[in-house]
Amino acid sequence: MIEAMELTKVFNEFIAVRNLSFQVNPGEIYGLLGPNGSGKTTTMRMLLGLLQPTAGSARISGHDIREEIVAAKRVMGYVPEEPVLPERLTGWEYIHYISDIWRVPRSPEREDDIQELMNLLDISDASDDLIETYSKGMSRKISLVAALIHKPTVLILDELQAGIDPRGAATMKEILNGLRERGATILMSTHILEIAERMCDRIGIIDEGELIAEGTMEELRTKAKGQSSLEEIFLSLTGGPDMQLIAQYLGESA
Amino acid sequence: MLLLLREDLTRSFRLRNAKGKRTEKRGLLKRVSNFAIPVIVSGALLWGVLAIAPMFWDLIESYISENLGMGAAIFNAVLLISFIGSIMISATTVGNSSKMEYLLITPIKMRTIFLEKTIIIIFYNSLIWMMIGVPLFLGLSIVSPFAFALLSVPAFIVTLLILITIGVSAGGLVGLGVARAVAGRRALKQIGTAIMSAVAIIGTTLWYVSFYTNSWNDGPNPFDALFDLADSLGFTSILTPGYTVSSVSLGLLIGAPWRWQDLLSVSLFLVLGVGMVLLNSYVSEMAHYSGWLASDATRTSKEAIRKEHGTWNPRSFPGLKLSNIVTASMWFTITSVRRDARVITNYLLGPIRFAIWLILPGLAFGAELGGITSYFILAALIPFATSYGLYFAGYELVYEGKNIMNLQLAATNLEEYVRGKVYSAVPFAIIASIIVSLIVLFISPLMWVYLPAVLVACAFLCMASGGIAANEAAKGGDFKADRSITRQRGASVRTPLRGWSSIRASLVPYAIGYAGVFGMILAGVFFGVLYTYAILPVFVLFCWRLTTHYTRKAGLKLAQIDATKYL
Numbered sequence: 001m002i003e004a005m006e007l008t009k010v011f012n013e014f015i016a017v018r019n020l021s022f023q024v025n026p027g028e029i030y031g032l033l034g035p036n037g038s039g040k041t042t043t044m045r046m047l048l049g050l051l052q053p054t055a056g057s058a059r060i061s062g063h064d065i066r067e068e069i070v071a072a073k074r075v076m077g078y079v080p081e082e083p084v085l086p087e088r089l090t091g092w093e094y095i096h097y098i099s100d101i102w103r104v105p106r107s108p109e110r111e112d113d114i115q116e117l118m119n120l121l122d123i124s125d126a127s128d129d130l131i132e133t134y135s136k137g138m139s140r141k142i143s144l145v146a147a148l149i150h151k152p153t154v155l156i157l158d159e160l161q162a163g164i165d166p167r168g169a170a171t172m173k174e175i176l177n178g179l180r181e182r183g184a185t186i187l188m189s190t191h192i193l194e195i196a197e198r199m200c201d202r203i204g205i206i207d208e209g210e211l212i213a214e215g216t217m218e219e220l221r222t223k224a225k226g227q228s229s230l231e232e233i234f235l236s237l238t239g240g241p242d243m244q245l246i247a248q249y250l251g252e253s254a
Numbered sequence: 255m256l257l258l259l260r261e262d263l264t265r266s267f268r269l270r271n272a273k274g275k276r277t278e279k280r281g282l283l284k285r286v287s288n289f290a291i292p293v294i295v296s297g298a299l300l301w302g303v304l305a306i307a308p309m310f311w312d313l314i315e316s317y318i319s320e321n322l323g324m325g326a327a328i329f330n331a332v333l334l335i336s337f338i339g340s341i342m343i344s345a346t347t348v349g350n351s352s353k354m355e356y357l358l359i360t361p362i363k364m365r366t367i368f369l370e371k372t373i374i375i376i377f378y379n380s381l382i383w384m385m386i387g388v389p390l391f392l393g394l395s396i397v398s399p400f401a402f403a404l405l406s407v408p409a410f411i412v413t414l415l416i417l418i419t420i421g422v423s424a425g426g427l428v429g430l431g432v433a434r435a436v437a438g439r440r441a442l443k444q445i446g447t448a449i450m451s452a453v454a455i456i457g458t459t460l461w462y463v464s465f466y467t468n469s470w471n472d473g474p475n476p477f478d479a480l481f482d483l484a485d486s487l488g489f490t491s492i493l494t495p496g497y498t499v500s501s502v503s504l505g506l507l508i509g510a511p512w513r514w515q516d517l518l519s520v521s522l523f524l525v526l527g528v529g530m531v532l533l534n535s536y537v538s539e540m541a542h543y544s545g546w547l548a549s550d551a552t553r554t555s556k557e558a559i560r561k562e563h564g565t566w567n568p569r570s571f572p573g574l575k576l577s578n579i580v581t582a583s584m585w586f587t588i589t590s591v592r593r594d595a596r597v598i599t600n601y602l603l604g605p606i607r608f609a610i611w612l613i614l615p616g617l618a619f620g621a622e623l624g625g626i627t628s629y630f631i632l633a634a635l636i637p638f639a640t641s642y643g644l645y646f647a648g649y650e651l652v653y654e655g656k657n658i659m660n661l662q663l664a665a666t667n668l669e670e671y672v673r674g675k676v677y678s679a680v681p682f683a684i685i686a687s688i689i690v691s692l693i694v695l696f697i698s699p700l701m702w703v704y705l706p707a708v709l710v711a712c713a714f715l716c717m718a719s720g721g722i723a724a725n726e727a728a729k730g731g732d733f734k735a736d737r738s739i740t741r742q743r744g745a746s747v748r749t750p751l752r753g754w755s756s757i758r759a760s761l762v763p764y765a766i767g768y769a770g771v772f773g774m775i776l777a778g779v780f781f782g783v784l785y786t787y788a789i790l791p792v793f794v795l796f797c798w799r800l801t802t803h804y805t806r807k808a809g810l811k812l813a814q815i816d817a818t819k820y821l
Contacts (some may be wrong), residue, residue: 100257
């Protein structure tokens with residue numbers, strides 16, 4: 001379970017996240033949506049123990065992120081938006097190295113798990129290549145393998161499916177659905193509203209560091225006064241495009 | 255911690271190639287050299303000591319026994335080098351902590367990760383000194399007739415590690431202190447590099463000064479000035495870690511009686527080292543976790559503000575009308591260099607090292623060679639003019655990499671783009687020329703008659719050098735190269751031009767510069783100053799022809815590169 005309570009992060013004078021509270025339950029996929037720079041990644045980084053909250057607190061499976069961050073990290077898996085990986089290791093070496101750090105016992109079962117995940121994500125063929133030769137999508141896939149190898153109960157995924165081929169995206173979706181069914185807690189941010197609409201049990205919309213709406217799709221529809229698609233709901237809550245400026249631009253460039 | 259250490263060391267000393275088909279293979283020589291070079295150097299040193307030391311052992315023994323602290327200055331210098339180097343390394347390690355995110359999210363305390371990185375830095379810092387020191391001590395201890403002489407080797411290793419731990423940790427803390435004061439990852443890297451480069455340049459200058467002044471005054475004894483300087487700075491004090499390393503390890507070598515003071519200082523410095531390295535990892539954790547190193551965003555408000563900007567008009571040379579492509583290229587080059595202190599410090603100050611070699615003989619010999627001192631200084635202008643051309647038009651063209659390929663696909667006139675790069679070096683060459691001219695005027699006012707000619711010649715030489723470098727870059731540039739002026743462990747500058755291209759881009763402009771500029775001046779000296787100004791237009795025209803010829807060739811070659819290989 002993820003519990004964020006009044007989380008706030010201030011950089012100098014810039015308030016990146018403001019009194020953010022939400023909860024993600026086991027067996028639930030929670031989508032965090034918001035415009036660019038709205039504070040989604042900062043929120044995730046605080047939950048992961050990478051950034052110290054200026055105020056507020058959070059608990060991961062009951063572990064306070066300030067007091068028991070190592071215990072909290074032990075149950076978490078994370079795939080960043082832009083994974084930075086050790087380029088001089090091969091994919092296979094990297095996953096084994098990460099498995100050792102996560103204290104996954106060296107056993108045939110571990111080998112099988114890694115092989116299975118790599119096969120599933122179509123990166124088995126490149127497992128002996130140095131990571132520096134990987135494409136963006138492959139780096140993301142290897143990051144997902146690294147995030148899953150210790151069988152986390154809480155998954156935090158930042159724009160997981162961006163830059164992934166359709167087959168890879170579909171595989172990832174099935175994996176996440178399966179993990180949800182097994183009781184995993186999944187927090188994901190995405191800009192692909194269609195994915196959020198189809199996959200997430202609940203959605204939180206964050207804008208300017210504040211949670212401006214939260215609920216199931218039905219609840220959000222009600223809040224957005226009958227807007228039917230998530231895109232319409234999102235735009236009605238965070239503000240749509242400036243039609244006047246667009247018309248002005250098109251008029252000038254015509 | 256052990257896992258992290260193993261992974262870092264495996265990566266650096268990897269002997270076998272990775273297997274995959276997409277892997278970029280490294281040659282056997284390159285892989286083996288990490289091991290082979292230290293082994294060969296150490297073996298040669300050991301052989302040398304074993305061959306020579308027995309003949310002079312009595313002399314060595316009596317000298318060491320009378321001067322147990324004689325290595326203090328050297329070891330304290332090692333301490334100072336570790337300290338200075340680590341300011342920079344702390345900047346790159348903690349500053350680049352976002353690149354270690356895959357580790358920071360693992361269930362290991364952040365401070366443990368930073369501690370491991372510091373230990374690795376200490377290890378790499380000590381390697382070079384171990385490579386020299388261990389064979390020396392081993393050789394001398396074999397030659398030494400004293401029973402416990404062999405213990406000097408582990409004593410040297412342990413005390414040296416303590417010394418470097420103190421230096422690295424102190425440097426790291428200073429780097430982090432700067433980060434706290436001027437919050438921001440970028441500022442930390444910038445300041446770390448600027449300090450590092452400035453100190454390196456001052457250090458080399460002192461070295462050269464001592465070399466030249468001592469050669470002239472007292473015969474070939476270049477170390478005296480440095481030792482005097484070290485003494486006056488307290489480097490030979492018995493209270494320093496360097497003295498302890500020297501006293502303990504050399505004492506064992508000659509069977510000197512154990513002193514309780516030595517044991518006490520080793521223990522004290524050990525506690526200090528361990529304490530500082532732990533403090534360093536704790537502060538590193540705070541620097542990352544608290545957000546000290548957050549990017550230097552200027553946003554302070556959440557309100558949507560539509561900023562108004564002035565008209566886009568990158569400045570070019572006053573009075574010259576240049577095309578948009580040329581001015582955009584100049585703007586891009588100067589801006590990307592200017593915004594990275596690492597790059598601008600290295601580019602602007604880099605040629606100084608070479609220039610010092612040329613200037614100092616003149617200064618050192620002073621009155622003896624008074625007449626030619628100014629010529630030596632003028633000669634120092636040439637490395638500036640040619641280096642700026644090479645850096646701005648050669649290196650920067652290659653570092654632009656993918657962008658150049660995008661421009662090629664967009665059918666940009668690449669000849670004009672290259673010309674912009676060449677021109678972007680000229681203001682820097684002119685500023686350097688003016689500074690050097692002022693020095694020449696101060697030393698030898700009568701030289702003023704040559705200065706306008708040299709200034710003009712250097713500006714055009716810079717352009718010719720840029721044209722040649724751009725052409726070589728287009729032929730032999732590694733367009734995938736990163737502009738990594740400094741790497742994690744302080745590796746030196748890496749040229750992005752391959753093989754002969756790199757050599758031609760450096761040497762040809764030098765040859766043209768020295769022949770041309772000195773030809774002009776010598777003509778003035780022997781036949782009258784008017785001859786200098788008579789030759790100047792010829793030299794200018796020659797340089798201009800080279801510039802246009804090679805920028806055109808570079809543009810054509812860039813247009814013919816298979817851009818898809820890089821995109």
